[in-house]
Amino acid sequence: MNDSLTAGAGTSLTEGPPAGPRALRVPGDGPARARYVEDLLGDPFDAGNPHGQQALLAADERREVPSATEELLHRFGLAAEFVPRDLGGRLTGVEGLAQVLRPVFRRDVALGFGAGMTALFAASVVWTAGDERQRRDTALRLLGGGRFTILHREFAHANAILRGEYTARGVPGGGYVVDGRKEVVINADRADVFVSYVRTAPGDGPDSHSVFLLDTGRLPARAVRRLPRARTHGMRGAHYAGLELTHCPVPADALVGRQGEGVSLALRTFQVSRALVSGGALVGGMDSALRYAVRAAGESRRGLVLHGRRGRVLAGVFADLLACDSLAVAGLRLLDLAPEHALVPSAAVKYAVSALLHEDLDELAAVLGARGYDRGPTYGGFQKLVRDLPVAGLGHAGTADTQAVLVPHLRTLAHTARSGEPGHEAPAALFTPGAEEAALDFRRLDAEPRDPHNGCDGLLAALLGAAARLDGERGRGPRWAALADLARVFATEVRHLGERCAALLGRPDTGGLAPAAYVLVDRYCLLIAAASCLAVRENADPAAGDGGLLAEPDWALLALTRFGRRLGLEVPDLPDGVARDLAARLVDRYRDGRSFDLYGMRLT
Amino acid sequence: MSPDLDRNDSAPPVRGGSAGVTDDIDARDAGGVLGTLRRLGDLGVVVTAHGRAVAPPVHVPRPDSSWLRLREDLLDRGVTVAYATWTEWFPAVLTTPRLRPLLGRDWNRYTATRDPAVRCRFAASRLLIKYTAAAALGIGPEDIDIAYRLGGRPYLRGLDQIEVALTHTGELMAVGISRVGRIGLDAECADRRFDLDLMRGRMCTPSEAAELSVLARDEQAACLLRLWTLKEAYTKALGQGMRLAFTEFGFGLGEGGLRTPGGAAATGEEWAFATHPVLGRYLVSTACHDAGLDPDGDTSVGTMLDRRLLTAMTPPGEQGPGGDQGPPGERGPVADF
Numbered sequence: 001m002n003d004s005l006t007a008g009a010g011t012s013l014t015e016g017p018p019a020g021p022r023a024l025r026v027p028g029d030g031p032a033r034a035r036y037v038e039d040l041l042g043d044p045f046d047a048g049n050p051h052g053q054q055a056l057l058a059a060d061e062r063r064e065v066p067s068a069t070e071e072l073l074h075r076f077g078l079a080a081e082f083v084p085r086d087l088g089g090r091l092t093g094v095e096g097l098a099q100v101l102r103p104v105f106r107r108d109v110a111l112g113f114g115a116g117m118t119a120l121f122a123a124s125v126v127w128t129a130g131d132e133r134q135r136r137d138t139a140l141r142l143l144g145g146g147r148f149t150i151l152h153r154e155f156a157h158a159n160a161i162l163r164g165e166y167t168a169r170g171v172p173g174g175g176y177v178v179d180g181r182k183e184v185v186i187n188a189d190r191a192d193v194f195v196s197y198v199r200t201a202p203g204d205g206p207d208s209h210s211v212f213l214l215d216t217g218r219l220p221a222r223a224v225r226r227l228p229r230a231r232t233h234g235m236r237g238a239h240y241a242g243l244e245l246t247h248c249p250v251p252a253d254a255l256v257g258r259q260g261e262g263v264s265l266a267l268r269t270f271q272v273s274r275a276l277v278s279g280g281a282l283v284g285g286m287d288s289a290l291r292y293a294v295r296a297a298g299e300s301r302r303g304l305v306l307h308g309r310r311g312r313v314l315a316g317v318f319a320d321l322l323a324c325d326s327l328a329v330a331g332l333r334l335l336d337l338a339p340e341h342a343l344v345p346s347a348a349v350k351y352a353v354s355a356l357l358h359e360d361l362d363e364l365a366a367v368l369g370a371r372g373y374d375r376g377p378t379y380g381g382f383q384k385l386v387r388d389l390p391v392a393g394l395g396h397a398g399t400a401d402t403q404a405v406l407v408p409h410l411r412t413l414a415h416t417a418r419s420g421e422p423g424h425e426a427p428a429a430l431f432t433p434g435a436e437e438a439a440l441d442f443r444r445l446d447a448e449p450r451d452p453h454n455g456c457d458g459l460l461a462a463l464l465g466a467a468a469r470l471d472g473e474r475g476r477g478p479r480w481a482a483l484a485d486l487a488r489v490f491a492t493e494v495r496h497l498g499e500r501c502a503a504l505l506g507r508p509d510t511g512g513l514a515p516a517a518y519v520l521v522d523r524y525c526l527l528i529a530a531a532s533c534l535a536v537r538e539n540a541d542p543a544a545g546d547g548g549l550l551a552e553p554d555w556a557l558l559a560l561t562r563f564g565r566r567l568g569l570e571v572p573d574l575p576d577g578v579a580r581d582l583a584a585r586l587v588d589r590y591r592d593g594r595s596f597d598l599y600g601m602r603l604t
Numbered sequence: 605m606s607p608d609l610d611r612n613d614s615a616p617p618v619r620g621g622s623a624g625v626t627d628d629i630d631a632r633d634a635g636g637v638l639g640t641l642r643r644l645g646d647l648g649v650v651v652t653a654h655g656r657a658v659a660p661p662v663h664v665p666r667p668d669s670s671w672l673r674l675r676e677d678l679l680d681r682g683v684t685v686a687y688a689t690w691t692e693w694f695p696a697v698l699t700t701p702r703l704r705p706l707l708g709r710d711w712n713r714y715t716a717t718r719d720p721a722v723r724c725r726f727a728a729s730r731l732l733i734k735y736t737a738a739a740a741l742g743i744g745p746e747d748i749d750i751a752y753r754l755g756g757r758p759y760l761r762g763l764d765q766i767e768v769a770l771t772h773t774g775e776l777m778a779v780g781i782s783r784v785g786r787i788g789l790d791a792e793c794a795d796r797r798f799d800l801d802l803m804r805g806r807m808c809t810p811s812e813a814a815e816l817s818v819l820a821r822d823e824q825a826a827c828l829l830r831l832w833t834l835k836e837a838y839t840k841a842l843g844q845g846m847r848l849a850f851t852e853f854g855f856g857l858g859e860g861g862l863r864t865p866g867g868a869a870a871t872g873e874e875w876a877f878a879t880h881p882v883l884g885r886y887l888v889s890t891a892c893h894d895a896g897l898d899p900d901g902d903t904s905v906g907t908m909l910d911r912r913l914l915t916a917m918t919p920p921g922e923q924g925p926g927g928d929q930g931p932p933g934e935r936g937p938v939a940d941f
Contacts, residue, residue: 155910157765157899158900159900160897163898163900205912206912209912233873233894233895233896264916266913267913267917316754355764359753363754363755366839366844366848370864370865372852373862387874390785391895391896394897395899396765396899396908397897397899400909400910404909405913405917515741515748515763518762518763518905520762522761568709568751
């Protein structure tokens with residue numbers, strides 16, 4: 001498959017940046033290109049590899065972009081991954097895109113953002129609402145090597161990355177004048193195009209902001225001031241810097257979509273960003289973190305015989321990672337298959353994956369012990385992940401952004417509870433990683449929840465369905481029976497959550513405004529993680545490559561047990577041997593050189 | 605479900621049980637230990653990466669005491685620590701008519717605890733967490749849902765603008781709040797008796813042992829006790845307690861900061877540590893993580909949802925959530941005792 005890419009890697013990669021869209025029109029699906037990128041970046045632990053951990057950590061230590069690797073990705077045409085196929089790029093579905101990005105994120109989270117995904121976060125507004133000229137120009141700029149970044153508006157409880165914003169005034173005769181300043185914007189010191197959320201009306205209304213495509217080549221130099229690099233604890237190699245605009249004239253045709261459409265466009269395009277941060281950066285980063293811990297266990301006295309506490313921790317994190325990936329992939333596939341339904345699920349994906357994996361990172365630190373502080377190429381990547389991953393999730397501001405979408409969803413949950421109907425289950429197609437690739441149509445992304453008054457939650461309904469069907473599997477053995485029991489506990493909790501939402505929203509005083517709403521959102525997100533885990537297990541192929549791991553009950557049993565404890569539910573003890581057996585499967589993947597996510601991809 | 609929170613923080617090792625210890629007792633005088641640490645420059649504030657420092661713990665003797673200082677420390681420094689004796693909060697446990705809603709999910713555990721002193725101390729520590737967190741969040745203490753990570757670290761479900769930490773030893777209970785990252789706390793009685801050689805062997809890295817060896821014996825004892833609290837505070841901030849072996853990481857005695865067992869700097873600027881004397885007889889160590897995102901100083905619940913997103917998400921005629929919480933600071937915890 002690799003030779004279908006740009007007519008042979010050896011030649012195209014030495015010929016400098018691709019000339020144009022025609023040269024980049026390559027066949028090959030997401031998984032094939034993911035393997036290609038994996039091979040391109042090579043063995044991370046080969047000391048002679050210019051794209052290995054040694055080089056990447058040294059660049060991070062110097063607070064520099066690993067330029068050789070960035071250049072390599074550029075020559076591969078990473079930008080084409082962010083340009084829809086009908087505009088000359090390679091982008092079809094985001095599930096495939098996340099797979100292509102994982103090899104990068106497994107090696108360097110900051111590079112994945114700085115050299116990669118940020119461009120899509122910016123361009124997605126154009127794919128969603130740009131006119132034909134803007135779409136064509138953006139595609140050409142990206143394919144020609146232009147660098148795009150995004151200027152967010154200021155959010156509630158903003159951190160450094162989301163602080164500050166710009167304001168535009170209309171001028172007689174058309175066009176705008178923009179003023180403002182932000183201090184911490186990725187690639188602000190070297191971007192060619194800024195997709196900018198700019199205030200165009202006063203107040204807190206939903207039409208206060210608009211999106212402009214600011215091409216620095218078209219702006220007067222006197223009005224644009226690039227500010228120095230900001231010093232960050234994490235993603236030290238990424239270029240976080242500031243941008244100040246002073247009386248900056250902006251032509252009327254730079255407006256993307258309608259004036260006042262900015263908040264709506266953010267609600268639409270952030271769905272893609274949240275799903276890719278979860279399914280690309282967080283899952284990819286955690287895959288590597290777990291690999292460092294398995295390696296450390298292997299170097300200890302007892303070697304890779306994972307009994308006892310270490311084995312339980314590693315198996316537990318493996319189960320969490322598979323469950324988080326189940327949720328992330330369901331979110332990505334939902335975007336590809338039915339983007340108009342992705343608003344709430346994509347927010348829940350980000351909320352849950354980010355919370356779960358950060359907790360797991362600490363568990364792994366205890367397994368790594370002193371090796372976790374090593375700065376050398378063998379383990380130094382772990383401490384880098386500890387620094388980088390919190391920046392990827394954006395901390396509390398990132399959470400609050402998802403909560404603004406999730407809290408209103410409690411109405412739907414309350415409604416479902418009152419109606420007494422479980423609702424329609426989300427289709428099995430969401431839970432079959434890698435099946436039939438569909439192309440994400442950005443224009444179908446929706447800024448409002450579908451039918452909040454009569455709608456239901458397909459993911460929670462899927463949990464109820466999976467739990468009911470597991471009852472019929474009890475005869476297959478004690479672990480199946482244990483999973484059926486556990487699924488029943490979760491099904492009860494789904495109903496309980498609905499009742500609590502109904503009670504909260506029925507309160508005459510504050511109703512859905514109460515602080516309890518955030519508690520319910522948190523519980524909801526853990527429940528849909530459990531739902532995705534059960535549904536992926538149910539739809540997995542027992543005859544698949546690694547002995548049908550995903551179709552077996554063990555990983556779901558362990559993941560749900562951990563989710564249950566996080567929810568404060570009374571969960572039974574695991575049947576004997578579950579953690580030990582799952583740890584053995586983890587070791588198999590480690591020894592076979594396969595990724596720890598749902599795809600079990602061959603690593604270099 | 606909350607091992608880290610409720611174990612009476614692990615005690616340093618004592619040789620041969622509690623009775624009849626004589627020559628092995630190296631730290632017996634609280635004032636002397638605190639004086640030694642002060643002389644060595646080991647007490648007080650440590651400046652963090654952003655130039656902030658962990659402020660000294662603030663005494664909050666009752667639920668209706670002023671929380672202003674804590675709010676200010678949280679705003680200015682990102683971190684604040686409240687402390688009290690559980691006997692000071694005991695009247696509140698006894699007299700509040702709202703103990704059950706205040707304890708929430710912990711109510712069953714409270715009623716199931718038979719020993720009255722243990723039961724009251726448990727309730728008092730829960731009230732201290734809830735009131736301290738409520739002061740930071742601008743909501744009522746009964747609105748706080750304390751949940752536990754798998755390793756036992758407490759957190760506030762759904763409200764990740766602050767992280768919380770709890771420690772108690774003897775009479776003392778202390779609660780830490782951070783808006784910049786994870787936080788861990790540990791308190792010990794300054795006159796805690798322990799076996800110096802045993803403790804050094806069990807918890808010190810080679811470089812710590814080397815640094816200690818040049819000190820006088822009473823200084824070693826004081827430094828060891830402080831090291832113990834630092835290590836406890838750090839592993840509790842990670843939510844791991846003693847699952848992360850204390851010999852796997854260390855601290856620089858002189859310059860402070862996290863070190864590898866060999867003595868090299870272990871992390872960058874993201875961790876800050878401090879040890880403070882409290883009530884003239886306790887040591888309280890704080891481990892503060894700074895994720896480096898420079899989050900907003902406003903931690904109140906009423907302002908956390910973006911108004912524009914909410915309005916866009918809410919059909920006309922429906923009131924958006926979070927609307928009537930009032931401005932930050934106006935809905936502080938209500939003194940109800």
